[in-house]
Amino acid sequence: MLTYTIRRLVLAIPTLLFISLVIFLLLELAPGDPMAQVPLTVPPEVKEKMRLALGLGEPTHIRFLKWMWQFFVVEPMMFFDWLFGTALAEGQQRVLSWQFRSPVMDVIVQRMPQTLWVVAMSYVVGILIALPIGIYSAYRQYSVFDQTGTFVTMVGYSVPPFFSGVLVIVIFSVQLGWLPSIYDTTLVVVDWATFKQQLMQMVMPVMVLALQTTAQISRFMRASMLDNLNQDYVRTARAKGLSEWSVIMVHVLRNSMIPVVTVIALGVPSIFGGAIITEQIFKVNGLGQLLITAIEANDLPMVQTVTFIIAVLIVFFNIVADVLYGVLDPRIRYD
Amino acid sequence: MTDAPDPKPIAALADKGPTAPPRSQWRDVWDQFKTHRGALAGGIVLLFIIVTVFVGPYLWPYDATFIDIRARNQGPSLTHPFGTDQLGRDMLARMMAGGQTSIAVGLTAMLLALGLGSLIGVLAGFFRRLDGPLMRLTDLFLSLPLLPLLLVMVLLFRETLSGILGPETGIFILIVVAIGVTSWMPTARIVRGDVLALKEREFILAARSIGTTNYNLITRHILPNVMSPIMVSATLGIANAIITESALSFLGLGFPPDFPTWGRLLNDATQYLQDYPERVFWPGLAISLTVLSINYMGDGLRDALDPRIRGR
Numbered sequence: 001m002l003t004y005t006i007r008r009l010v011l012a013i014p015t016l017l018f019i020s021l022v023i024f025l026l027l028e029l030a031p032g033d034p035m036a037q038v039p040l041t042v043p044p045e046v047k048e049k050m051r052l053a054l055g056l057g058e059p060t061h062i063r064f065l066k067w068m069w070q071f072f073v074v075e076p077m078m079f080f081d082w083l084f085g086t087a088l089a090e091g092q093q094r095v096l097s098w099q100f101r102s103p104v105m106d107v108i109v110q111r112m113p114q115t116l117w118v119v120a121m122s123y124v125v126g127i128l129i130a131l132p133i134g135i136y137s138a139y140r141q142y143s144v145f146d147q148t149g150t151f152v153t154m155v156g157y158s159v160p161p162f163f164s165g166v167l168v169i170v171i172f173s174v175q176l177g178w179l180p181s182i183y184d185t186t187l188v189v190v191d192w193a194t195f196k197q198q199l200m201q202m203v204m205p206v207m208v209l210a211l212q213t214t215a216q217i218s219r220f221m222r223a224s225m226l227d228n229l230n231q232d233y234v235r236t237a238r239a240k241g242l243s244e245w246s247v248i249m250v251h252v253l254r255n256s257m258i259p260v261v262t263v264i265a266l267g268v269p270s271i272f273g274g275a276i277i278t279e280q281i282f283k284v285n286g287l288g289q290l291l292i293t294a295i296e297a298n299d300l301p302m303v304q305t306v307t308f309i310i311a312v313l314i315v316f317f318n319i320v321a322d323v324l325y326g327v328l329d330p331r332i333r334y335d
Numbered sequence: 336m337t338d339a340p341d342p343k344p345i346a347a348l349a350d351k352g353p354t355a356p357p358r359s360q361w362r363d364v365w366d367q368f369k370t371h372r373g374a375l376a377g378g379i380v381l382l383f384i385i386v387t388v389f390v391g392p393y394l395w396p397y398d399a400t401f402i403d404i405r406a407r408n409q410g411p412s413l414t415h416p417f418g419t420d421q422l423g424r425d426m427l428a429r430m431m432a433g434g435q436t437s438i439a440v441g442l443t444a445m446l447l448a449l450g451l452g453s454l455i456g457v458l459a460g461f462f463r464r465l466d467g468p469l470m471r472l473t474d475l476f477l478s479l480p481l482l483p484l485l486l487v488m489v490l491l492f493r494e495t496l497s498g499i500l501g502p503e504t505g506i507f508i509l510i511v512v513a514i515g516v517t518s519w520m521p522t523a524r525i526v527r528g529d530v531l532a533l534k535e536r537e538f539i540l541a542a543r544s545i546g547t548t549n550y551n552l553i554t555r556h557i558l559p560n561v562m563s564p565i566m567v568s569a570t571l572g573i574a575n576a577i578i579t580e581s582a583l584s585f586l587g588l589g590f591p592p593d594f595p596t597w598g599r600l601l602n603d604a605t606q607y608l609q610d611y612p613e614r615v616f617w618p619g620l621a622i623s624l625t626v627l628s629i630n631y632m633g634d635g636l637r638d639a640l641d642p643r644i645r646g647r
Contacts, residue, residue, distance in 0.1 A: 015474075015475060015478060018475065019475070019478065019479060022479070023484070023487075026484070026487060026488065026491070027487065027491075029491055029492075154373075154627060154630055154631065154634075155623075155627060157626075157627075157630055158574070158623050158626040158627035158630050159619075159623040159626075159627075160578045160581060160582065160622060160623070160626070162581065162582060162585040162598070162601060162619075163601065163615075163619030163620075163622060163623055166601065166604075166605055166608065166615045166619065167615070167616075167619065169608065170608065170612040170615060170616075174608065174612045175612070181608075269480075276482055276483070276486075276586075277582055277585065277586065280586060281605075291483055291486075292486070292586060295483075295486050295487060295490050295588075296490075303483075303487060306483070307480050307483045307484065307487070310480035310483060311478060311479060311480050314478045314479075314480060315478045318477075318478060
C-alpha cells in the first residue's frame with residue numbers, strides 16, 4: 001500500500017508539470033496587454049523597462065521556468081519563513097499579481113478563509129444530510145420516502161446553482177427579508193450578535209451548495225446500500241438474531257461506505273470549481289471570485305496560479321480516493 | 336427411379352413458426368421505456384419545450400429584439416404573458432429565442448463530445464498499442480480544472496473568433512468547441528470498457544476469421560454494440576452542455592448581451608433582482624425543467640437499453 005501511494009505521488013509530478021505547461025501555453029495566447037492601461041504620456045523606453053520589470057521581456061520557456069521556480073521553490077520557502085521566522089526567501093522574486101501589484105500567494109491566503117468557510121461548511125452539511133437520506137431510501141426501497149427522495153435528488157442535479165442561488169435570494173432576502181443577500185467578508189466574529197450575523201449570511205450559500213452535494217452523494221449512498229442489502233452476509237446477520245439496527249448500521253453501512261467515501265474524496269476539488277458561480281452570486285470574495293476578476297482583468301499570473309492550485313487539488317484528491325479505496329476494502333490490492 | 340411417395344410429415348416434429356410477429360430490438364426498448372413514467376413525462380415535457388421554442392416564434396407576434404421603450408418593465412399581462420424587460424422587449428419572445436440558442440448549443444456540443452469520446456474510446460479499446468497513451472490523455476483531461484479553463488478559453492478566443500466569423504457564429508462555435516473538448520472523457524472511458532469486453536467475444540473472432548478489416552469490424556460489429564452506453568451519455572451530455580453554456584452566459588462570458596440565451600436572460604434579470612424579482616423565474620425554470628426532463632429520459636433510457644432489466 002505504501003509503495004503504491006509513493007508510486008502514485010511520484011507519477012503525479014509529471015502530470016502536474018504537464019498541466020501547468022498546458023495552462024501556461026493557453027494563457028500565452030492571450031491577446032491582452034498588461035501595459036494597455038499605462039498612459040500614453042509615458043515614454044516608450046520607460047514602458048519597455050516596466051515591461052521588463054513585469055518579467056515580460058523573456059522568451060516563453062524562460063518565463064515558464066521562472067514561474068515554476070517561483071511557485072515550487074520560492075513560495076514554499078516563504079511559507080517556511082513564515083512558520084519558523086527564518087529568512088530563506090529574502091530578496092527572492094515571487095509570483096506577482098498584475099492587478100494587485102503584490103505577491104499572488106498573499107492574495108490567495110487572504111481569500112482562502114472565505115472559500116473554506118462557505119464551501120467546506122456546505123460540503124459537510126451536504127454529506128450529513130445525504131447519508132441518512134441514502135440509507136433510509138435504500139432500506140425502504142420504492143416507498144413514498146424513496147420516491148420523494150429520488151425526485152428531490154433529480155431536482156438537485158438539474159437545478160443549476162445560478163438559478164437556485166438567485167431563487168433563494170428572491171425568496172429569503174427580497175420577499176421575506178430574513179437573510180442578507182450579500183456576504184459581508186469584513187465581519188469579524190467577536191460576540192454573540194456578530195456570530196449570529198455570520199451564521200445568517202452563510203445560510204444561503206451553504207444551502208445552495210449543499211443541495212448539489214446532497215443530490216449526488218445520497219444517490220451514491222442509496223445505490224451502494226442496495227448492492228449490499230441483498231448479500232448473503234446480511235441474511236446471516238439477521239439469522240444470528242442481531243437487531244435490525246445493528247444489521248443495517250453496523251454490517252451493511254460499513255460495507256456500503258467504501259465507494260461513498262471515495263466519491264466524497266473525489267468531490268472535494270470539484271466543489272472549489274462549482275463554488276465559482278455560487279461565490280459570484282452571493283458576492284463572497286473567495287477564491288472563485290478571485291479567479292473570475294483575475295480573468296476579467298487579464299491578470300495572467302493570478303489566473304495561472306489559481307487554476308494550477310485547483311489542478312493540484314484535483315490530482316491530490318484523486319490519489320487520496322484511490323488509496324482510501326485500497327485501505328478500506330481489503331479485497332482491493334494494488335500490487 | 337422409385338416413385339415412392341414422400342414420407343408423411345409427422346406433426347409433432349414439424350418446425351413451429353414463431354407465434355408472434357418478429358420484433359425489432361428498438362421496439363423492445365421503446366416498450367420498456369414506456370413503462371418508466373418519469374422518463375415518459377420527461378420526454379413529453381422536452382418535446383413540448385423544443386416545439387414551443389422552435390415553432391413558437393413563427394406564431395408569436397413580437398420579435399425578440401423589438402424594442403418598445405414605452406412598454407418597459409411591465410408585469411405579466413395578456414399582451415406580454417411573461418412581462419417585458421428594461422428595454423420593453425417581450426420576455427416570451429426572448430425566452431423562445433434564448434431557448435433556440437441554448438438547445439442548439441447543447442445538441443451540437445453533445446455531438447462533438449460524443450464523437451470525440453466514442454472515437455477515443457473505440458481506438459483505445461480496440462488497438463492495444465493506443466490504449467496506454469489515450470487513457471493517460473483521458474486521465475490528464477479529467478484532472479484539468481475544467482470550469483476555470485473554459486472561462487479562460489472563452490475569454491481568450493472570443494475577440495479573435497468573433498472578428499473572423501462575426502460575433503454570433505464565432506461565439507457559438509467557440510462555446511460549442513470549448514464545451515465539447517472538455518466533456519468527452521466519461522464517454523471515452525465507458526466506451527473503452529465496453530469495447531475491451533466485446534473484443535473477446537466469439538462473434539468478433541468469427542468476423543476476424545473471415546477476413547473482416549479493422550474498419551469494418553469497428554463500424555459493423557463494435558459500434559452497434561456500444562450504442563446503448565453512447566446513447567445514455569448523449570442524454571447526460573446535452574444536460575451538461577446546456578448547464579455549462581448557461582453558466583458561462585451567467586458569468587457574462589457567453590454570448591453578446593443583445594443575443595438572448597437562457598443563461599444570459601437570467602444574468603440580465605439578476606441585475607433587476609430588487610425591483611423585478613419575478614423576472615429571474617422563467618429563464619431559470621426553463622433551464623431547470625429542460626435539464627430535469629433530459630435527466631429523467633436518460634434514466635429511463637438506461638433502464639430500457641439494459642437487457643437484464645428489460646424482461647422484467
